[in-house]
Amino acid sequence: MENSTRSAQDKKYISVREWADNHGVSERTARNYCAQGKIDGAYLVGKTWNIPAGAELPRRKKEPAISPLLLALREQKRAKIKGGIYHRVQIDLTYNSNHIEGSRLTHDQTRYIFETNTIGIYDDVVNVDDIIETTNHFRAIDYIIDCTSDKLTEAYIKYLHYLLKSGTSDDRKEWFRVGDYKKLPNEVGGNDTVESENVHREIKALLKEYNAIKYPSFENIVDFHQRFEAIHPFQDGNGRVGRLIMFRECLRLGYVPFIITDQLKLFYYNGLRNWPEIKGYLMDTCLTAQDNFKCLLDKFRIRY
Numbered sequence: 001m002e003n004s005t006r007s008a009q010d011k012k013y014i015s016v017r018e019w020a021d022n023h024g025v026s027e028r029t030a031r032n033y034c035a036q037g038k039i040d041g042a043y044l045v046g047k048t049w050n051i052p053a054g055a056e057l058p059r060r061k062k063e064p065a066i067s068p069l070l071l072a073l074r075e076q077k078r079a080k081i082k083g084g085i086y087h088r089v090q091i092d093l094t095y096n097s098n099h100i101e102g103s104r105l106t107h108d109q110t111r112y113i114f115e116t117n118t119i120g121i122y123d124d125v126v127n128v129d130d131i132i133e134t135t136n137h138f139r140a141i142d143y144i145i146d147c148t149s150d151k152l153t154e155a156y157i158k159y160l161h162y163l164l165k166s167g168t169s170d171d172r173k174e175w176f177r178v179g180d181y182k183k184l185p186n187e188v189g190g191n192d193t194v195e196s197e198n199v200h201r202e203i204k205a206l207l208k209e210y211n212a213i214k215y216p217s218f219e220n221i222v223d224f225h226q227r228f229e230a231i232h233p234f235q236d237g238n239g240r241v242g243r244l245i246m247f248r249e250c251l252r253l254g255y256v257p258f259i260i261t262d263q264l265k266l267f268y269y270n271g272l273r274n275w276p277e278i279k280g281y282l283m284d285t286c287l288t289a290q291d292n293f294k295c296l297l298d299k300f301r302i303r304y
Helices: 004-011 016-023 027-035 068-079 086-099 107-116 128-148 154-165 196-211 218-231 238-253 264-273 280-299
Strands: 044-045 048-052
Touching: 004 154, 016 027, 016 048, 027 048, 027 280, 068 128, 068 238, 086 107, 086 128, 086 238, 086 264, 086 280, 107 128, 128 154, 128 238, 154 196, 154 238, 196 218, 218 238, 218 264, 218 280, 264 280
Parallel strands: none
Antiparallel strands: 044 048
């Protein structure tokens, strides 16, 4: 009798993997939900979570408030405070996002440009575009901090591209459209992207679907990013614009944002490439980057 009762109880619970598959999220996301008490009835046996078979996805019940991080970024930007989280985000996000795309500026050189508004580079041959795109990226970060609550639109995305690429050598090319969609076909990682004549239609459809979600989840943000990069709407600068959008959306929705570092670059590219079939690669990379950023928030004593 006791064995049959236990068997009946066990059938009411499923594993993290089963629950994650049922709801289309990664196992790591499911475990995080359990650890944060967001799944009613989930309990831990040893190192294994047991989840009620009928447990639903956690849902937001109210509009997310402005996060302590966003408040700190806006205040420190306005007050021009040095050495705080705003200072660190500007340098780390700019350096890493540009470095992924081939910038040869070092982290120290990026810091020097931000802190002094001068170049101060000796005994090195430096591409002028690397310097211009660094200062432009600082401006783009300011824009997403100031305009976090604005609706994500084609105009918003194009303006980010305009901020990033203005004044570069690309800006002087007749065929390169700064602040507008690509004119010529391009590829990413050897894979074809959306044809230039179809970019507007595809981005419009992506934005319509994303903006229709009342409270996008962290996974929705990552999904938007992968699909944006697959479309590859601009001639150049797609990765940097896409990562700025991800950072902004995390700020807007109250999630801890993250920075893809050089150490995570290959995992990030692998995750983008495999997203349609295996979402766990990219999700785990983004969650790892998020954990790293939490350590930074702990250092500056910013709640999350």
